[in-house]
Amino acid sequence: MSFIDTHAHVYLPEFDTGRDQMLKIAREEGIVKVFMPAVDSSTHNVMIRSEEESAGICFSMMGLHPCSVKPNYTDELKMVTTHFENRSFIAVGEIGLDFYWDLTFTEQQYKAFHEQIELALHFDIPIVIHSRNSIDECIKVVTEHQQGKLKGVFHCFSGDLEQAKQIIDLNFYLGIGGVVTFKNSGLDRIMKEIELKNVVLETDAPYLAPVPFRGKRNECSYIKYIAAKLAGIKEMGVDEVGNITTANAEKLFRL
Secondary structure (H helix, E strand, C coil): CCEEECCCCCCCHHHCCCHHHHHHHHHHCCEEEEEECCCCCCCHHHHHHHHHHCCCCEEECECCCHHHCCCCHHHHHHHHHHHHHHCCCCCEEEEEEECCCCCCCHHHHHHHHHHHHHHHHHHCCCEEEEEECCHHHHHHHHHHHCCCCCCEEECCCCCCHHHHHHHHHCCEEEEECHHHHCCCCCHHHHHCCCCHHHEEECCCCCCCCCCCCCCCCCCHHHHHHHHHHHHHHHCCCHHHHHHHHHHHHHHHCCC
16 A cells, blocks of 8 residues: 655654654655645755655655745746756646735735746646635636646645536646545535545645644644545545555656
């Protein structure tokens, strides 16, 4: 049984103590790869360093997180482009829209989103979308760019069934994490209607730890609790969940 954690911020300060041990346990639990989404220039170098220190396990994305879109966002995007000119990355991410915390830079978030999608199309790699309080808006943006080549995942999907179907129709995957284990999230009912061929697994570590660790630091090895929940919902074995979702990630990220 193997898993790929398609979204984990293992380079953040929350893992400065025990990072190596956390990744060791993850490997022992069958996590064969961990994909690290970028945030902004304040963490790009430490993310890449973490990748170098855990070569073959951790793989970096590159992009500008919507919550980091500020007045200097054009400078940040130039740095993102420079990184792509210097080396390859597995995806452009995480990018998108966040209308939960602050609407001050809504216009700039849209511009950054559009520009980074074009970057992904240029390099022919996936995008990993952050869509907090903005799923419909992100679907609309992806629709504008989708001419058959754009691919990616809606990270931390927590929308409704209709939104899930729209995302799948766009040839995108649903990133399913710890939220599916939350008692009142309703995501379990939606996943009952969704085929696993449209799903990749993620932890979003150190955030959104699944039950029974909710509220604590999330870790990559906890992906087994997400898989177990999906196995119960779909009435299949955990091994089968792992095999299907790992194959999906390998296909999407061209491993």
